[in-house]
Amino acid sequence: MRRTGLLAAVTALVAGVLVWPSASGAEAAPAVFTHPGVTVSRGQLDFTRSKVLAGAQPWKGAYDQMMAGRYADPNRVPKPRAVVECGSYSNPNHGCTDEREDAIAAYTNALAWYVTRDARYAQKSIQLMDAWSAVITDHTNSNAPLQTAWAGSSWPKAAEIIKHTYTGGWPGAGRFATMLRTVYLPEVINGSHSNGNWELSMMEAAVGISVFLEDRASYDKAMAKFRTRTAAYVYLASDGALPRTVPSQNLDTRDKIVNYWQGQSTFVTGLTQETCRDFTHTGYGISAISHVAETSRIQGQDLYGTDVGERLRHALGFQSTYELGAAVPSRLCGGTLHRGLGPITESGYNALHNRLGFAMTNTEALTLRNRPAGTDNLFVAWETLTHGGNPS
Numbered sequence: 001m002r003r004t005g006l007l008a009a010v011t012a013l014v015a016g017v018l019v020w021p022s023a024s025g026a027e028a029a030p031a032v033f034t035h036p037g038v039t040v041s042r043g044q045l046d047f048t049r050s051k052v053l054a055g056a057q058p059w060k061g062a063y064d065q066m067m068a069g070r071y072a073d074p075n076r077v078p079k080p081r082a083v084v085e086c087g088s089y090s091n092p093n094h095g096c097t098d099e100r101e102d103a104i105a106a107y108t109n110a111l112a113w114y115v116t117r118d119a120r121y122a123q124k125s126i127q128l129m130d131a132w133s134a135v136i137t138d139h140t141n142s143n144a145p146l147q148t149a150w151a152g153s154s155w156p157k158a159a160e161i162i163k164h165t166y167t168g169g170w171p172g173a174g175r176f177a178t179m180l181r182t183v184y185l186p187e188v189i190n191g192s193h194s195n196g197n198w199e200l201s202m203m204e205a206a207v208g209i210s211v212f213l214e215d216r217a218s219y220d221k222a223m224a225k226f227r228t229r230t231a232a233y234v235y236l237a238s239d240g241a242l243p244r245t246v247p248s249q250n251l252d253t254r255d256k257i258v259n260y261w262q263g264q265s266t267f268v269t270g271l272t273q274e275t276c277r278d279f280t281h282t283g284y285g286i287s288a289i290s291h292v293a294e295t296s297r298i299q300g301q302d303l304y305g306t307d308v309g310e311r312l313r314h315a316l317g318f319q320s321t322y323e324l325g326a327a328v329p330s331r332l333c334g335g336t337l338h339r340g341l342g343p344i345t346e347s348g349y350n351a352l353h354n355r356l357g358f359a360m361t362n363t364e365a366l367t368l369r370n371r372p373a374g375t376d377n378l379f380v381a382w383e384t385l386t387h388g389g390n391p392s
Contacts, residue, residue, distance in 0.1 A: 029216035029223075030299045036160035037298040038208040039291050039347070043392030045161070048385055049115045062372035062385035063115060071101070071108035071375070074124060078102050078131035086143040096147055097377075099136075102128050103154035104381050110161035111382060122166040125158050130172040133179040139187055146198050148187040150379040152205030153291070155180065156212040163212075180209045189218055191225045193249050196233040196273045197281050199225065200288035201379065207292050211299065226292050227308065233285055234311035235271045243267055266331045270318025278338035279319060286315050286341075287380050290348035294387075297351070304351050313352045313360065316345055320362040324369075341366070343373035346383035350390055 036042055051059035066072060079102065081095035090096040106128040113121035132155075139148045155176075163173050170176075188202035188209075206222035209215075228246055235243045243261065245251040251260055258265045262276035274282045289312050293303045303309060322328060323341045345367045353360045367373075371388065375381035 028301070029210070029219035030301070033211055033214050034298055034300065035164040035211075037295065038156045038160045038211050039294050039298075040157065040161075040386050041298045041392060042165070044386060044390050045111075045114050045165075047390050047392045048111075052115050052385075058371050058384050058388055062382065062388065065372050065374060066108060066382050066385060067112065069108075069374075071105040071381075072112060072121075073105075074120065076102075076105055076124070076128070078128045080132040080135040082135050083138045083140055084136065084144075084147060085140045086147040087141045088143055090143060090147075092141065096143070099132070099147070099151045100154070100378055102132060103151045103158070104375060104377070104379075106158035107154050107161075107381060110158040111385070114161055114165060119166075119168050122162055122168060125162050126166075126170055126172065129155065129159060129162070129176050133172060133176040136179060136183055138183065145187055145192055145194075145202060148184055149198070149201040149205040152180070152184040152188060153201065153208060153288075153379040154381070155184070156205075156208035159212050160208075177213055181213055181215075185209050185213075185215075185218060189221060191229070193246070195277070195281065196229055197285035197288065199229045199246075200233065200285045200292075203229065204288040204291045204295075204379075207295055211295060223292075223296070230289055230308050230311055233273050233289070234315045235267045235269065236307070236311060236314065237269045239267075241267075243273070262333070264333060268318075268332075270314035271332075272315055272319070275319065275337075276333035278340065279323060280338075280340045280342060282315075282319060283340075283342040283344045283376075284378070286312065286319065286348070287344035289315070290344070290351070293351065294347055304356060309352060309356075312348050313358055316348050316352075316363045317360055320345065320360075320366040323366055324362060342376045342380065343370055343383065344376075344380055345370070346373050347387040350387045354389060354391065 048059060052063045079098040084096060084099050085092055085094035086096040106125045109121045109125035159176060162170055185206060188205045192198040192202055203222045203226040206218060210219035210222060231244045232246045242254060242257050251257050261273050264276045272282050272285060274285060293308055296303050319341055322337050323339050328335050328337050345363055349360060349363050349367045352358045372384040
């Protein structure tokens with residue numbers, strides 16, 4: 001373990017929260033799941049609520065931004081489909097945008113319920129979840145796994161808050177659980193050999209769904225795939241001359257690895273498998289890593305003191321440096337980068353800088369510049385509100 005990783009480990013050990021990875025790299029599901037426990041915990045929600053009600057910044061501004069947008073519209077009408085068909089880059093788009101955005105709206109209203117205790121928001125979240133659980137049966141076409149992952153990352157975040165904090169009842173909770181178990185989980189649980197952001201997003205959905213369903217076997221399977229893919233997605237110098245790989249992909253020569261890494265042949269700490277593709281897709285992968293790490297921490301196994309935390313920290317720092325406008329050397333992606341990282345730094349920065357004390361100068365600068373972080377309209381939403389400076 002590198003010195004910085006060791007510092008994180010020691011810090012976490014002193015705090016009494018570090019759990020070293022097993023020999024297989026998989027993390028065991030908790031004996032008892034914590035609820036709400038997908039990306040945000042009750043403690044984090046309580047902190048958020050207290051700050052918003054006190055009018056404190058940046059949380060009040062982030063909340064106002066969320067409530068001013070279309071996802072909090074009380075007149076929103078859900079648009080469920082039996083079959084959502086999504087081709088490459090959502091072309092064709094038969095329900096793709098509708099599904100993703102209804103899922104984000106359900107989460108938005110769940111957050112609004114928690115902050116305000118206004119039952120109308122909880123009922124709107126329930127309306128959206130019930131509408132889809134009554135209708136959807138399948139996702140089809142080439143982007144089906146990724147579409148399922150994106151929507152399947154937001155649904156359990158909403159459902160966890162409503163089921164475990166709203167006292168008004170949710171008669172459709174069982175049907176919603178069946179939807180996650182039969183329509184979403186089978187599409188994502190076995191992973192993907194596509195670019196890394198696919199499998200990382202799929203494992204985010206699988207982990208979140210497993211928490212809501214209290215499915216320990218699926219949680220373990222998803223976490224094992226997540227650990228393997230994270231190690232193969234973000235390069236550390238300690239990995240050796242070449243990045244790690246997912247064994248089942250058979251990337252068994254240097255040429256194959258270089259080709260998979262978008263033609264990049266010089267590997268430096270913090271580079272990701274998709275950096276030379278574009279920062280937008282890279283951001284999807286980094287965000288999914290941070291979300292799974294947050295969920296795992298809430299469930300009692302803190303990955304920030306393992307290589308996951310070190311890879312996340314360096315990935316954030318590396319990409320933030322260039323997102324802020326640093327000159328691109330010719331050895332990196334031929335001297336040309338396609339920026340556009342998205343609102344994805346807040347939760348990882350909070351965990352690694354605010355909780356563990358790592359100096360993350362460039363990540364900090366980008367995080368502050370982007371506040372309040374909104375939504376990418378896919379699966380990332382409102383993280384200044386929920387994770388900005390949140391000690392819980």
